[in-house]
Amino acid sequence: MSAPDHAPSPQLFFETINAFQKSAALKAAIDLALFAAIGNEPATSAELAARCQCPERGVRILADNLTILGFLTKDGATYALTQSSAIFLVPSSPAYMGAAVNFLLAPSLTEAFTDLASTIRRGRLHTTEHGTTAPDHPAWVEFARAMGPMMAPTSQGAAELVTLDPSRDTRVLDISASHGAYGIAVARKNPRAHLVALDWEAVLAVTTENAQAAGIADRFSKITGDAFSVDLGSDYDAVLVPNFLHHFNAEVCTRFLQKVHAALRPGGQVVIVEFVPNEDRITPPPAASFSLVMLGTTPEGDAYTFAQYQQMLAAAGFRDASLHPLPPTMQSAVLAVA
Amino acid sequence: MSAPDHAPSPQLFFETINAFQKSAALKAAIDLALFAAIGNEPATSAELAARCQCPERGVRILADNLTILGFLTKDGATYALTQSSAIFLVPSSPAYMGAAVNFLLAPSLTEAFTDLASTIRRGRLHTTEHGTTAPDHPAWVEFARAMGPMMAPTSQGAAELVTLDPSRDTRVLDISASHGAYGIAVARKNPRAHLVALDWEAVLAVTTENAQAAGIADRFSKITGDAFSVDLGSDYDAVLVPNFLHHFNAEVCTRFLQKVHAALRPGGQVVIVEFVPNEDRITPPPAASFSLVMLGTTPEGDAYTFAQYQQMLAAAGFRDASLHPLPPTMQSAVLAVA
Numbered sequence: 235m236s237a238p239d240h241a242p243s244p245q246l247f248f249e250t251i252n253a254f255q256k257s258a259a260l261k262a263a264i265d266l267a268l269f270a271a272i273g274n275e276p277a278t279s280a281e282l283a284a285r286c287q288c289p290e291r292g293v294r295i296l297a298d299n300l301t302i303l304g305f306l307t308k309d310g311a312t313y314a315l316t317q318s319s320a321i322f323l324v325p326s327s328p329a330y331m332g333a334a335v336n337f338l339l340a341p342s343l344t345e346a347f348t349d350l351a352s353t354i355r356r357g358r359l360h361t362t363e364h365g366t367t368a369p370d371h372p373a374w375v376e377f378a379r380a381m382g383p384m385m386a387p388t389s390q391g392a393a394e395l396v397t398l399d400p401s402r403d404t405r406v407l408d409i410s411a412s413h414g415a416y417g418i419a420v421a422r423k424n425p426r427a428h429l430v431a432l433d434w435e436a437v438l439a440v441t442t443e444n445a446q447a448a449g450i451a452d453r454f455s456k457i458t459g460d461a462f463s464v465d466l467g468s469d470y471d472a473v474l475v476p477n478f479l480h481h482f483n484a485e486v487c488t489r490f491l492q493k494v495h496a497a498l499r500p501g502g503q504v505v506i507v508e509f510v511p512n513e514d515r516i517t518p519p520p521a522a523s524f525s526l527v528m529l530g531t532t533p534e535g536d537a538y539t540f541a542q543y544q545q546m547l548a549a550a551g552f553r554d555a556s557l558h559p560l561p562p563t564m565q566s567a568v569l570a571v572a
Numbered sequence: 573m574s575a576p577d578h579a580p581s582p583q584l585f586f587e588t589i590n591a592f593q594k595s596a597a598l599k600a601a602i603d604l605a606l607f608a609a610i611g612n613e614p615a616t617s618a619e620l621a622a623r624c625q626c627p628e629r630g631v632r633i634l635a636d637n638l639t640i641l642g643f644l645t646k647d648g649a650t651y652a653l654t655q656s657s658a659i660f661l662v663p664s665s666p667a668y669m670g671a672a673v674n675f676l677l678a679p680s681l682t683e684a685f686t687d688l689a690s691t692i693r694r695g696r697l698h699t700t701e702h703g704t705t706a707p708d709h710p711a712w713v714e715f716a717r718a719m720g721p722m723m724a725p726t727s728q729g730a731a732e733l734v735t736l737d738p739s740r741d742t743r744v745l746d747i748s749a750s751h752g753a754y755g756i757a758v759a760r761k762n763p764r765a766h767l768v769a770l771d772w773e774a775v776l777a778v779t780t781e782n783a784q785a786a787g788i789a790d791r792f793s794k795i796t797g798d799a800f801s802v803d804l805g806s807d808y809d810a811v812l813v814p815n816f817l818h819h820f821n822a823e824v825c826t827r828f829l830q831k832v833h834a835a836l837r838p839g840g841q842v843v844i845v846e847f848v849p850n851e852d853r854i855t856p857p858p859a860a861s862f863s864l865v866m867l868g869t870t871p872e873g874d875a876y877t878f879a880q881y882q883q884m885l886a887a888a889g890f891r892d893a894s895l896h897p898l899p900p901t902m903q904s905a906v907l908a909v910a
Contacts, residue, residue: 241900242655242656243900244656244660245858246643247669247670247672248902250598250641250643251677252595252865254595254677254685255864255865257589257592258592258686258688262687266692293692295864296867298860298863303584305584305585308852308853318580318581318585323585332585344592350600350634351604355604355625355626516646523590529630529633534629
């Protein structure tokens with residue numbers, strides 16, 4: 235049961251209808267490098283306007299709205315960064331993730347939400363047939379470039395769950411490797427692990443760059459193409475399936491997990507990383523609302539519950555499925571044994 | 573000073589960047605008449621899908637997300653309306669305001685937010701020169717048709733503040749009359765008041781319909797055209813200026829208020845209705861964030877504070893400016909005497 239309704243009010247309606255303006259304001263701040271312009275030196279709107287070389291009116295209105303949204307603080311007429319904004323939205327910060335807007339607000343993604351009613355009514359996307367599941371969809375190159383930093387905490391948490399034998403050479407397959415964060419985190423933690431990254435060709439160029447930068451290029455190889463039809467190889471100790479299954483329906487996921495099972499050594503691990511809502515499908519909100527992204531951008535994807543992953547895994551031949559939240563992120567790992 | 577920052581987290585960034593999807597989900601629910609489909613009969617997603625004649629997946633994901641957003645409740649697998657959704661989002665309800673999406677999410681408005689950084693950087697709108705302040709802008713016809721119900725509580729509250737002499741014929745001018753809600757509320761409360769509505773010609777067709785429906789057609793006349801250049805007439809007992817001044821800069825507002833002053837009898841009232849943020853410009857959020865709408869859609873508009881209205885009114889020759897919040901709405905009335 236959700237929170238009770240208070241005094242009837244159209245306020246929530248008004249606020250939700252205008253919610254798109256919040257995305258627009260945050261994107262504008264990133265585009266204008268406003269967070270960098272504040273940095274460690276709190277400033278008035280006039281000072282900020284000078285630093286950004288913009289007229290003051292727009293800077294003032296934007297800064298006030300960023301304060302309302304929680305990205306800045308305002309003391310008198312002086313704006314400062316919140317701790318989170320300093321960490322995540324200043325480009326010189328190691329944890330900077332502002333570039334994620336290049337993927338999350340790319341036209342191919344936002345356009346998918348312009349007529350969601352049509353998508354729901356017809357049971358197929360109102361924009362394209364396959365959405366982001368189309369072969370070699372360019373969004374995934376942008377994703378690989380833009381989303382890596384955002385995945386750092388999740389990939390660290392997931393890597394902790396991968397248990398490889400340190401006394402021998404091991405093999406790890408990273409499905410839809412993208413930025414490579416998941417596989418690279420495992421490879422860095424396990425010096426005798428060889429990493430195989432699978433993705434579209436243009437995406438693997440980014441993965442390769444990142445593997446080189448991480449110093450694991452000599453333990454890195456690639457499989458190019460469609461995960462459903464390529465030969466995955468065999469005798470893996472672990473197969474990582476991060477943020478991949480949510481794009482497909484449960485039957486397709488199960489069939490794919492059978493293929494993963496066949497590629498693993500007996501006793502090998504599958505490590506699925508996902509937004510996993512509770513069985514009520516409405517909590518916690520950040521995980522549960524991911525279903526909407528899949529509704530808008532994929533023909534049949536979803537945010538699956540742990541019970542659904544248990545079913546898929548069992549049907550694919552896995553045993554001992556377990557759920558592992560990855561705080562402070564909103565994602566979870568689902569592990570099972572081949 | 574804003575709320576303190578808690579443990580650093582990118583969650584707010586992620587949620588705000590995706591906020592546009594909330595607007596899309598709510599719009600889809602209105603387009604699909606999902607709230608009407610639930611009505612007084614709570615239903616599962618399968619039942620709702622049958623009622624809406626849509627495949628179930630999309631209806632389920634949408635209903636879960638509407639629950640997360642607070643528009644529905646979910647008990648087990650059964651969705652029901654909140655009290656506010658029943659009142660404001662079911663078309664058969666007298667307080668229905670779902671049609672407001674036709675204005676608030678019209679392409680001419682949403683497009684204004686696709687490149688807010690450019691608007692801020694250049695100090696002029698990235699879409700059009702005058703935004704919604706252009707002569708005869710078609711958005712105002714949509715506004716008049718779509719937004720009247722949303723203005724009902726505000727117009728009732730504002731009408732209470734207009735003090736006309738009941739013992740003689742009086743004259744009331746409604747600037748940018750639109751749906752006419754403000755002037756009509758005053759006219760209905762004051763049987764000897766004659767209402768003059770000023771707006772663009774196409775908009776006044778809607779005003780006239782509404783005046784007829786309200787039974788005040790015999791006490792109603794029109795002034796067509798640009799409020800800044802037309803002859804307003806004279807000897808008014810009250811001039812209503814609802815949601816008009818925020819479109820312009822303070823100098824233009826002051827000049828317009830001088831013109832209003834000249835049109836009033838000595839002792840007559842000006843009644844401004846606006847989103848009036850506190851002097852900190854960041855509270856209350858629903859009023860303060862209106863500045864962002866003006867940044868996106870007008871060359872020089874703003875959400876002015878009461879101190880700013882006091883200045884404008886004094887400069888225009890008014891006395892005794894006073895501020896009157898109009899709960900439960902987020903708007904306020906600013907009154908002054910000629």
